[in-house]
Amino acid sequence: MSKLEELIEEFCPDGVEYKTFGELATILRGASPRPIKNFITSDEDGVNWIKIGDVAIGSKYVTHANEKITAKGAEKSRKVKKGDFILSNSMSFGRPYILAIDGCIHDGWLAISDFNDTFVTDFLYYLLNSTAVQQEMAKRASFGGAVQNLNADSVKSLMLPVPPLPVQREIVRILDNFTELTAELTAELTAELIARKRQYEYYRNQLLACHCEYINFKRCCIMSRGEYITKKDSKVGNIPVILGGQEPAYYIDHPNHMGKAIVISRSGASAGFVSYWDEPIFVTDGFIIEATENNNIRFLYYYFKNLQPVLNKSKRGAGVPHITGETISSITLPALSLEEQSRIVAILDRFDALCNDISTGLPAEIEARKKQYEYYRDKLLTFKELS
Incomplete structure (x- = not known):
């Protein structure tokens, strides 16, 4: 006992x-x-x-x-x-x-x-x-x-x-020890995850640093602008509204883009942020990029994601800083075959899953530690009520 x-x-x-x-x-x-x-x-x-x-x-x-x-x-x-x-x-x-x-x-x-x-x-x-x-x-x-x-x-x-105070003190002792152990394990896993992400970024840079011919943006990409929502009562539904980051700002009942697309945020602190979507979306303050024939949309995403720091630094404007469509369309891209693009995408998708997917790799382990801690904490804090 x-x-x-x-x-x-x-x-x-x-x-x-x-x-x-x-x-x-x-x-x-x-x-x-x-x-x-x-x-x-x-x-x-x-x-x-x-x-x-x-x-x-x-x-x-x-x-x-x-x-x-x-x-x-x-x-x-x-x-x-x-x-x-x-x-x-x-x-x-x-x-x-x-x-x-x-x-x-x-x-x-x-x-x-x-x-x-x-x-x-x-x-x-x-x-x-x-x-x-x-x-x-x-x-x-x-x-x-x-x-x-x-x-x-x-x-x-x-x-x-x-519960009586002696029982409370013992539960605190147990949870303090468990909290410390969980924090140590999470810190180790987080440090490993940071190292993995740096490794991933290094290999992404190497794979995308192509010593080949570079071609005009319009030969690889089709770009359009998002549109603003004016009806306040339209903020309902299940279509994600993409404003500046990876997470939707809110949801509405109709999309302005169907299918796979890259979104680059246009203004504010997140200007130049690059995200990838393969579902119906509504883009507001951003640029929508699709792939032309014989180009892999995931390859284009990784290429633009690699340029995200450069895009963010290119923002201009005395009021709200923003990037322009001209800045994006002036980018040249490597002229790789569809087969070579697909090969690179397969490698980077595996790295990306290991680093970022909550269902696999280290992020899943960190999430599991958190859930384990919460389970035992809640179990220790559940008491039969005195009748």
């Missing part, structure tokens, strides 16, 4: 009590002095003004604030202290953080305090991150316009297990 099993047998053999979070802790919404710009200060004796942007997703602690507010501003805000929790209530709602500093929070946060008689701090952190609690918060979040929000009352009404 493990130590945890012994503790459960000693302290809670018949199950544990469940109570609402509001019975176990003080939960209050943050507050913002307005207009906030009137209360921001650079004085050393200012009060930490803790914002969503001060903590990275995946962080456990809030260790600093990029701005401070005056003492008068703090009186109009919600004060929090080291050891309290804050919980984001909009955008990436439901994410808990432990405060390692004192300060004040705005109304994008919920403050959670006065729980130490009931919960070990680290146990509560693991519990709030568990799949069951996160899913329950997602169900309770309401839509305010296009953004989901989590209010204090919905968090107060969460039903949480209250």
Whole structure:
């Protein structure tokens, strides 16, 4: 019998009590002095003004604030202290953080305090991150316009297990060790994945550095421009809208391109980003490139992907930076036979899968480690309810 099993047998053999979070802790919404710009200060004796942007997703602690507010501003805000929790209530709602500093929070946060008689701090952190609690918060979040929000009352009404403190401490010990081991393994796999990607890019460069004749863009490619969506009510459906990156911006009910295509983003920070699509899509601020006869669209994709840093650097404009169709159409491409293009594509597709496909290779191993951790965490945090 493990130590945890012994503790459960000693302290809670018949199950544990469940109570609402509001019975176990003080939960209050943050507050913002307005207009906030009137209360921001650079004085050393200012009060930490803790914002969503001060903590990275995946962080456990809030260790600093990029701005401070005056003492008068703090009186109009919600004060929090080291050891309290804050919980984001909009955008990436439901994410808990432990405060390692004192300060004040705005109304994008919920403050959670006065729980130490009931919960070990680290146990509560693991519990709030568990799949069951996160899913329950997602169900309770309401839509305010296009953004989901989590209010204090919905968090107060969460039903949480209250195991005895010795049981909580042992679960924390187990999860801390498991977290550390998982982090070490993930770091090793991530380092290996980075090395693989560099190796892949090296071989892609070598395979595409052709010592052969180069031909005009129009002999290999057909290029067209995306179109803007003007109807606000058209943002429904299952057709991905391609704006700037690999992930769709949203979905609508009709495409403006069918079949295989390369998309190069036209403007903004992602100008020059190259993506490949083999499904119906709607391209907005981008260029659509198709292959002419006797050219392999995947070969063209790899060739343009290799030029992505060059395309990004070629953007121009004093306002929103952009690349032009002329810049793209001025590119010359290697005159390789369709057979040679297909051979190169077969090699690069295998490399690409090993590096990037979530279902194979190292990314799949990293994802498996994450799921394994979440499974055991959730199992340890599931308790029979005391009848």
